[in-house]
Amino acid sequence: MATATENEAAPVRDNRYGLTRELNDSVRLSMQHWMFTYFFDEYPPQPAPASLVTEEHIKENGNIRIADVGCGNGSVLSNFFSTNCKAIITYTSSAWLLETYRSLPANIRENVLFEGIDIAHDYLPMGDDIPSTFKFSEWDVYTEPPAELIGQFDIVHIRLFVIVVRDNDPCTMIRNAVRLLKPGGYLQWDELEPNTTIVRAPTPGMSTESAQAWITAMLKGMCMSFKTDLNWCSTLASYFEKCGLEPVADVHRECPPEFRRLMTTNALSALENVGRGISDELGKVKGTGLSWSDLCSACLVETSQGVTVTQSLSIVVGRKTIL
Numbered sequence: 001m002a003t004a005t006e007n008e009a010a011p012v013r014d015n016r017y018g019l020t021r022e023l024n025d026s027v028r029l030s031m032q033h034w035m036f037t038y039f040f041d042e043y044p045p046q047p048a049p050a051s052l053v054t055e056e057h058i059k060e061n062g063n064i065r066i067a068d069v070g071c072g073n074g075s076v077l078s079n080f081f082s083t084n085c086k087a088i089i090t091y092t093s094s095a096w097l098l099e100t101y102r103s104l105p106a107n108i109r110e111n112v113l114f115e116g117i118d119i120a121h122d123y124l125p126m127g128d129d130i131p132s133t134f135k136f137s138e139w140d141v142y143t144e145p146p147a148e149l150i151g152q153f154d155i156v157h158i159r160l161f162v163i164v165v166r167d168n169d170p171c172t173m174i175r176n177a178v179r180l181l182k183p184g185g186y187l188q189w190d191e192l193e194p195n196t197t198i199v200r201a202p203t204p205g206m207s208t209e210s211a212q213a214w215i216t217a218m219l220k221g222m223c224m225s226f227k228t229d230l231n232w233c234s235t236l237a238s239y240f241e242k243c244g245l246e247p248v249a250d251v252h253r254e255c256p257p258e259f260r261r262l263m264t265t266n267a268l269s270a271l272e273n274v275g276r277g278i279s280d281e282l283g284k285v286k287g288t289g290l291s292w293s294d295l296c297s298a299c300l301v302e303t304s305q306g307v308t309v310t311q312s313l314s315i316v317v318g319r320k321t322i323l
């Protein structure tokens, strides 16, 4: 029987995006979903959009429509689905689609429509398993939005676009996402902040040299490959204002200490994948001349001994003005 080997063909990369969209990526996205839940559930940001998902609002205004742009495997949509009666952006419960579907009161369930949008459909749920109130479509957020999406949504959500943003400026993306909103609708963007990366030794004196070297090379290679300084990730709220959104929330959280090892696993999985993508044909991380696999392997030795690599996460919410 054939088994997977290192000699198998490399995963197919979509040249419009810095990560692959395969099984492991989907697993990582599900874990990242839990990561956001964990960081924010104790002290959630002000859940302004929650006021929209009420029986009263639906009676007055009709169905609520929520879009998740760059939805990946759709884990956010399932979370919105489960929490909409409490607080739409508090990330309090399981991302498991069918479980959350069953937990939703029927009177609200039928009136909330979810649209997952992504540049490619590799991840998207197919077939009859998904609820009839879910829809998935393809759109490249850097192109003109399809007419049927413009001005249709009460809430638009974006998460983890750190390597999707081009030219170090998220404004094109924000403006296009805002075009999907109804007047008075909300844009929520959840992001990680690479420039807050901290490498920690579990005990004083333990070496973090290799982990530091891998992170330094990766940040340099990413900045060069994606033409960014990655600073925008920590100042997203200022771009919301620049694009005319009323500020609603701007919340930043450091990694809780007990979550550091889990976040490290996740960060290394993502970096390993990005590292392959931003290395040249000789396997050197762009702009560094260093081998990604050597750096990564040395880093893994230290992290297996308890060294951690963590970053802050943020949630920014803005409201489209009512004209």
Ligand SMILES: C[S@@+](CC[C@H](N)C(=O)[O-])C[C@H]1O[C@@H](n2cnc3c(N)ncnc32)[C@H](O)[C@@H]1O
Binding pocket: 016, 017, 021, 029, 030, 032, 033, 069, 070, 071, 072, 073, 074, 075, 076, 117, 118, 119, 120, 139, 140, 141, 142, 158, 159, 160, 161, 164
């Ligand atoms: C890191 S994943 C995040 C997925 C999801 N938002 C989450 O948090 O689980 C980024 C997603 O953005 C999608 N993407 C990349 N470039 C895009 C573009 N130009 N327009 C729309 N989606 C894009 C990718 O296909 C991928 O599914």
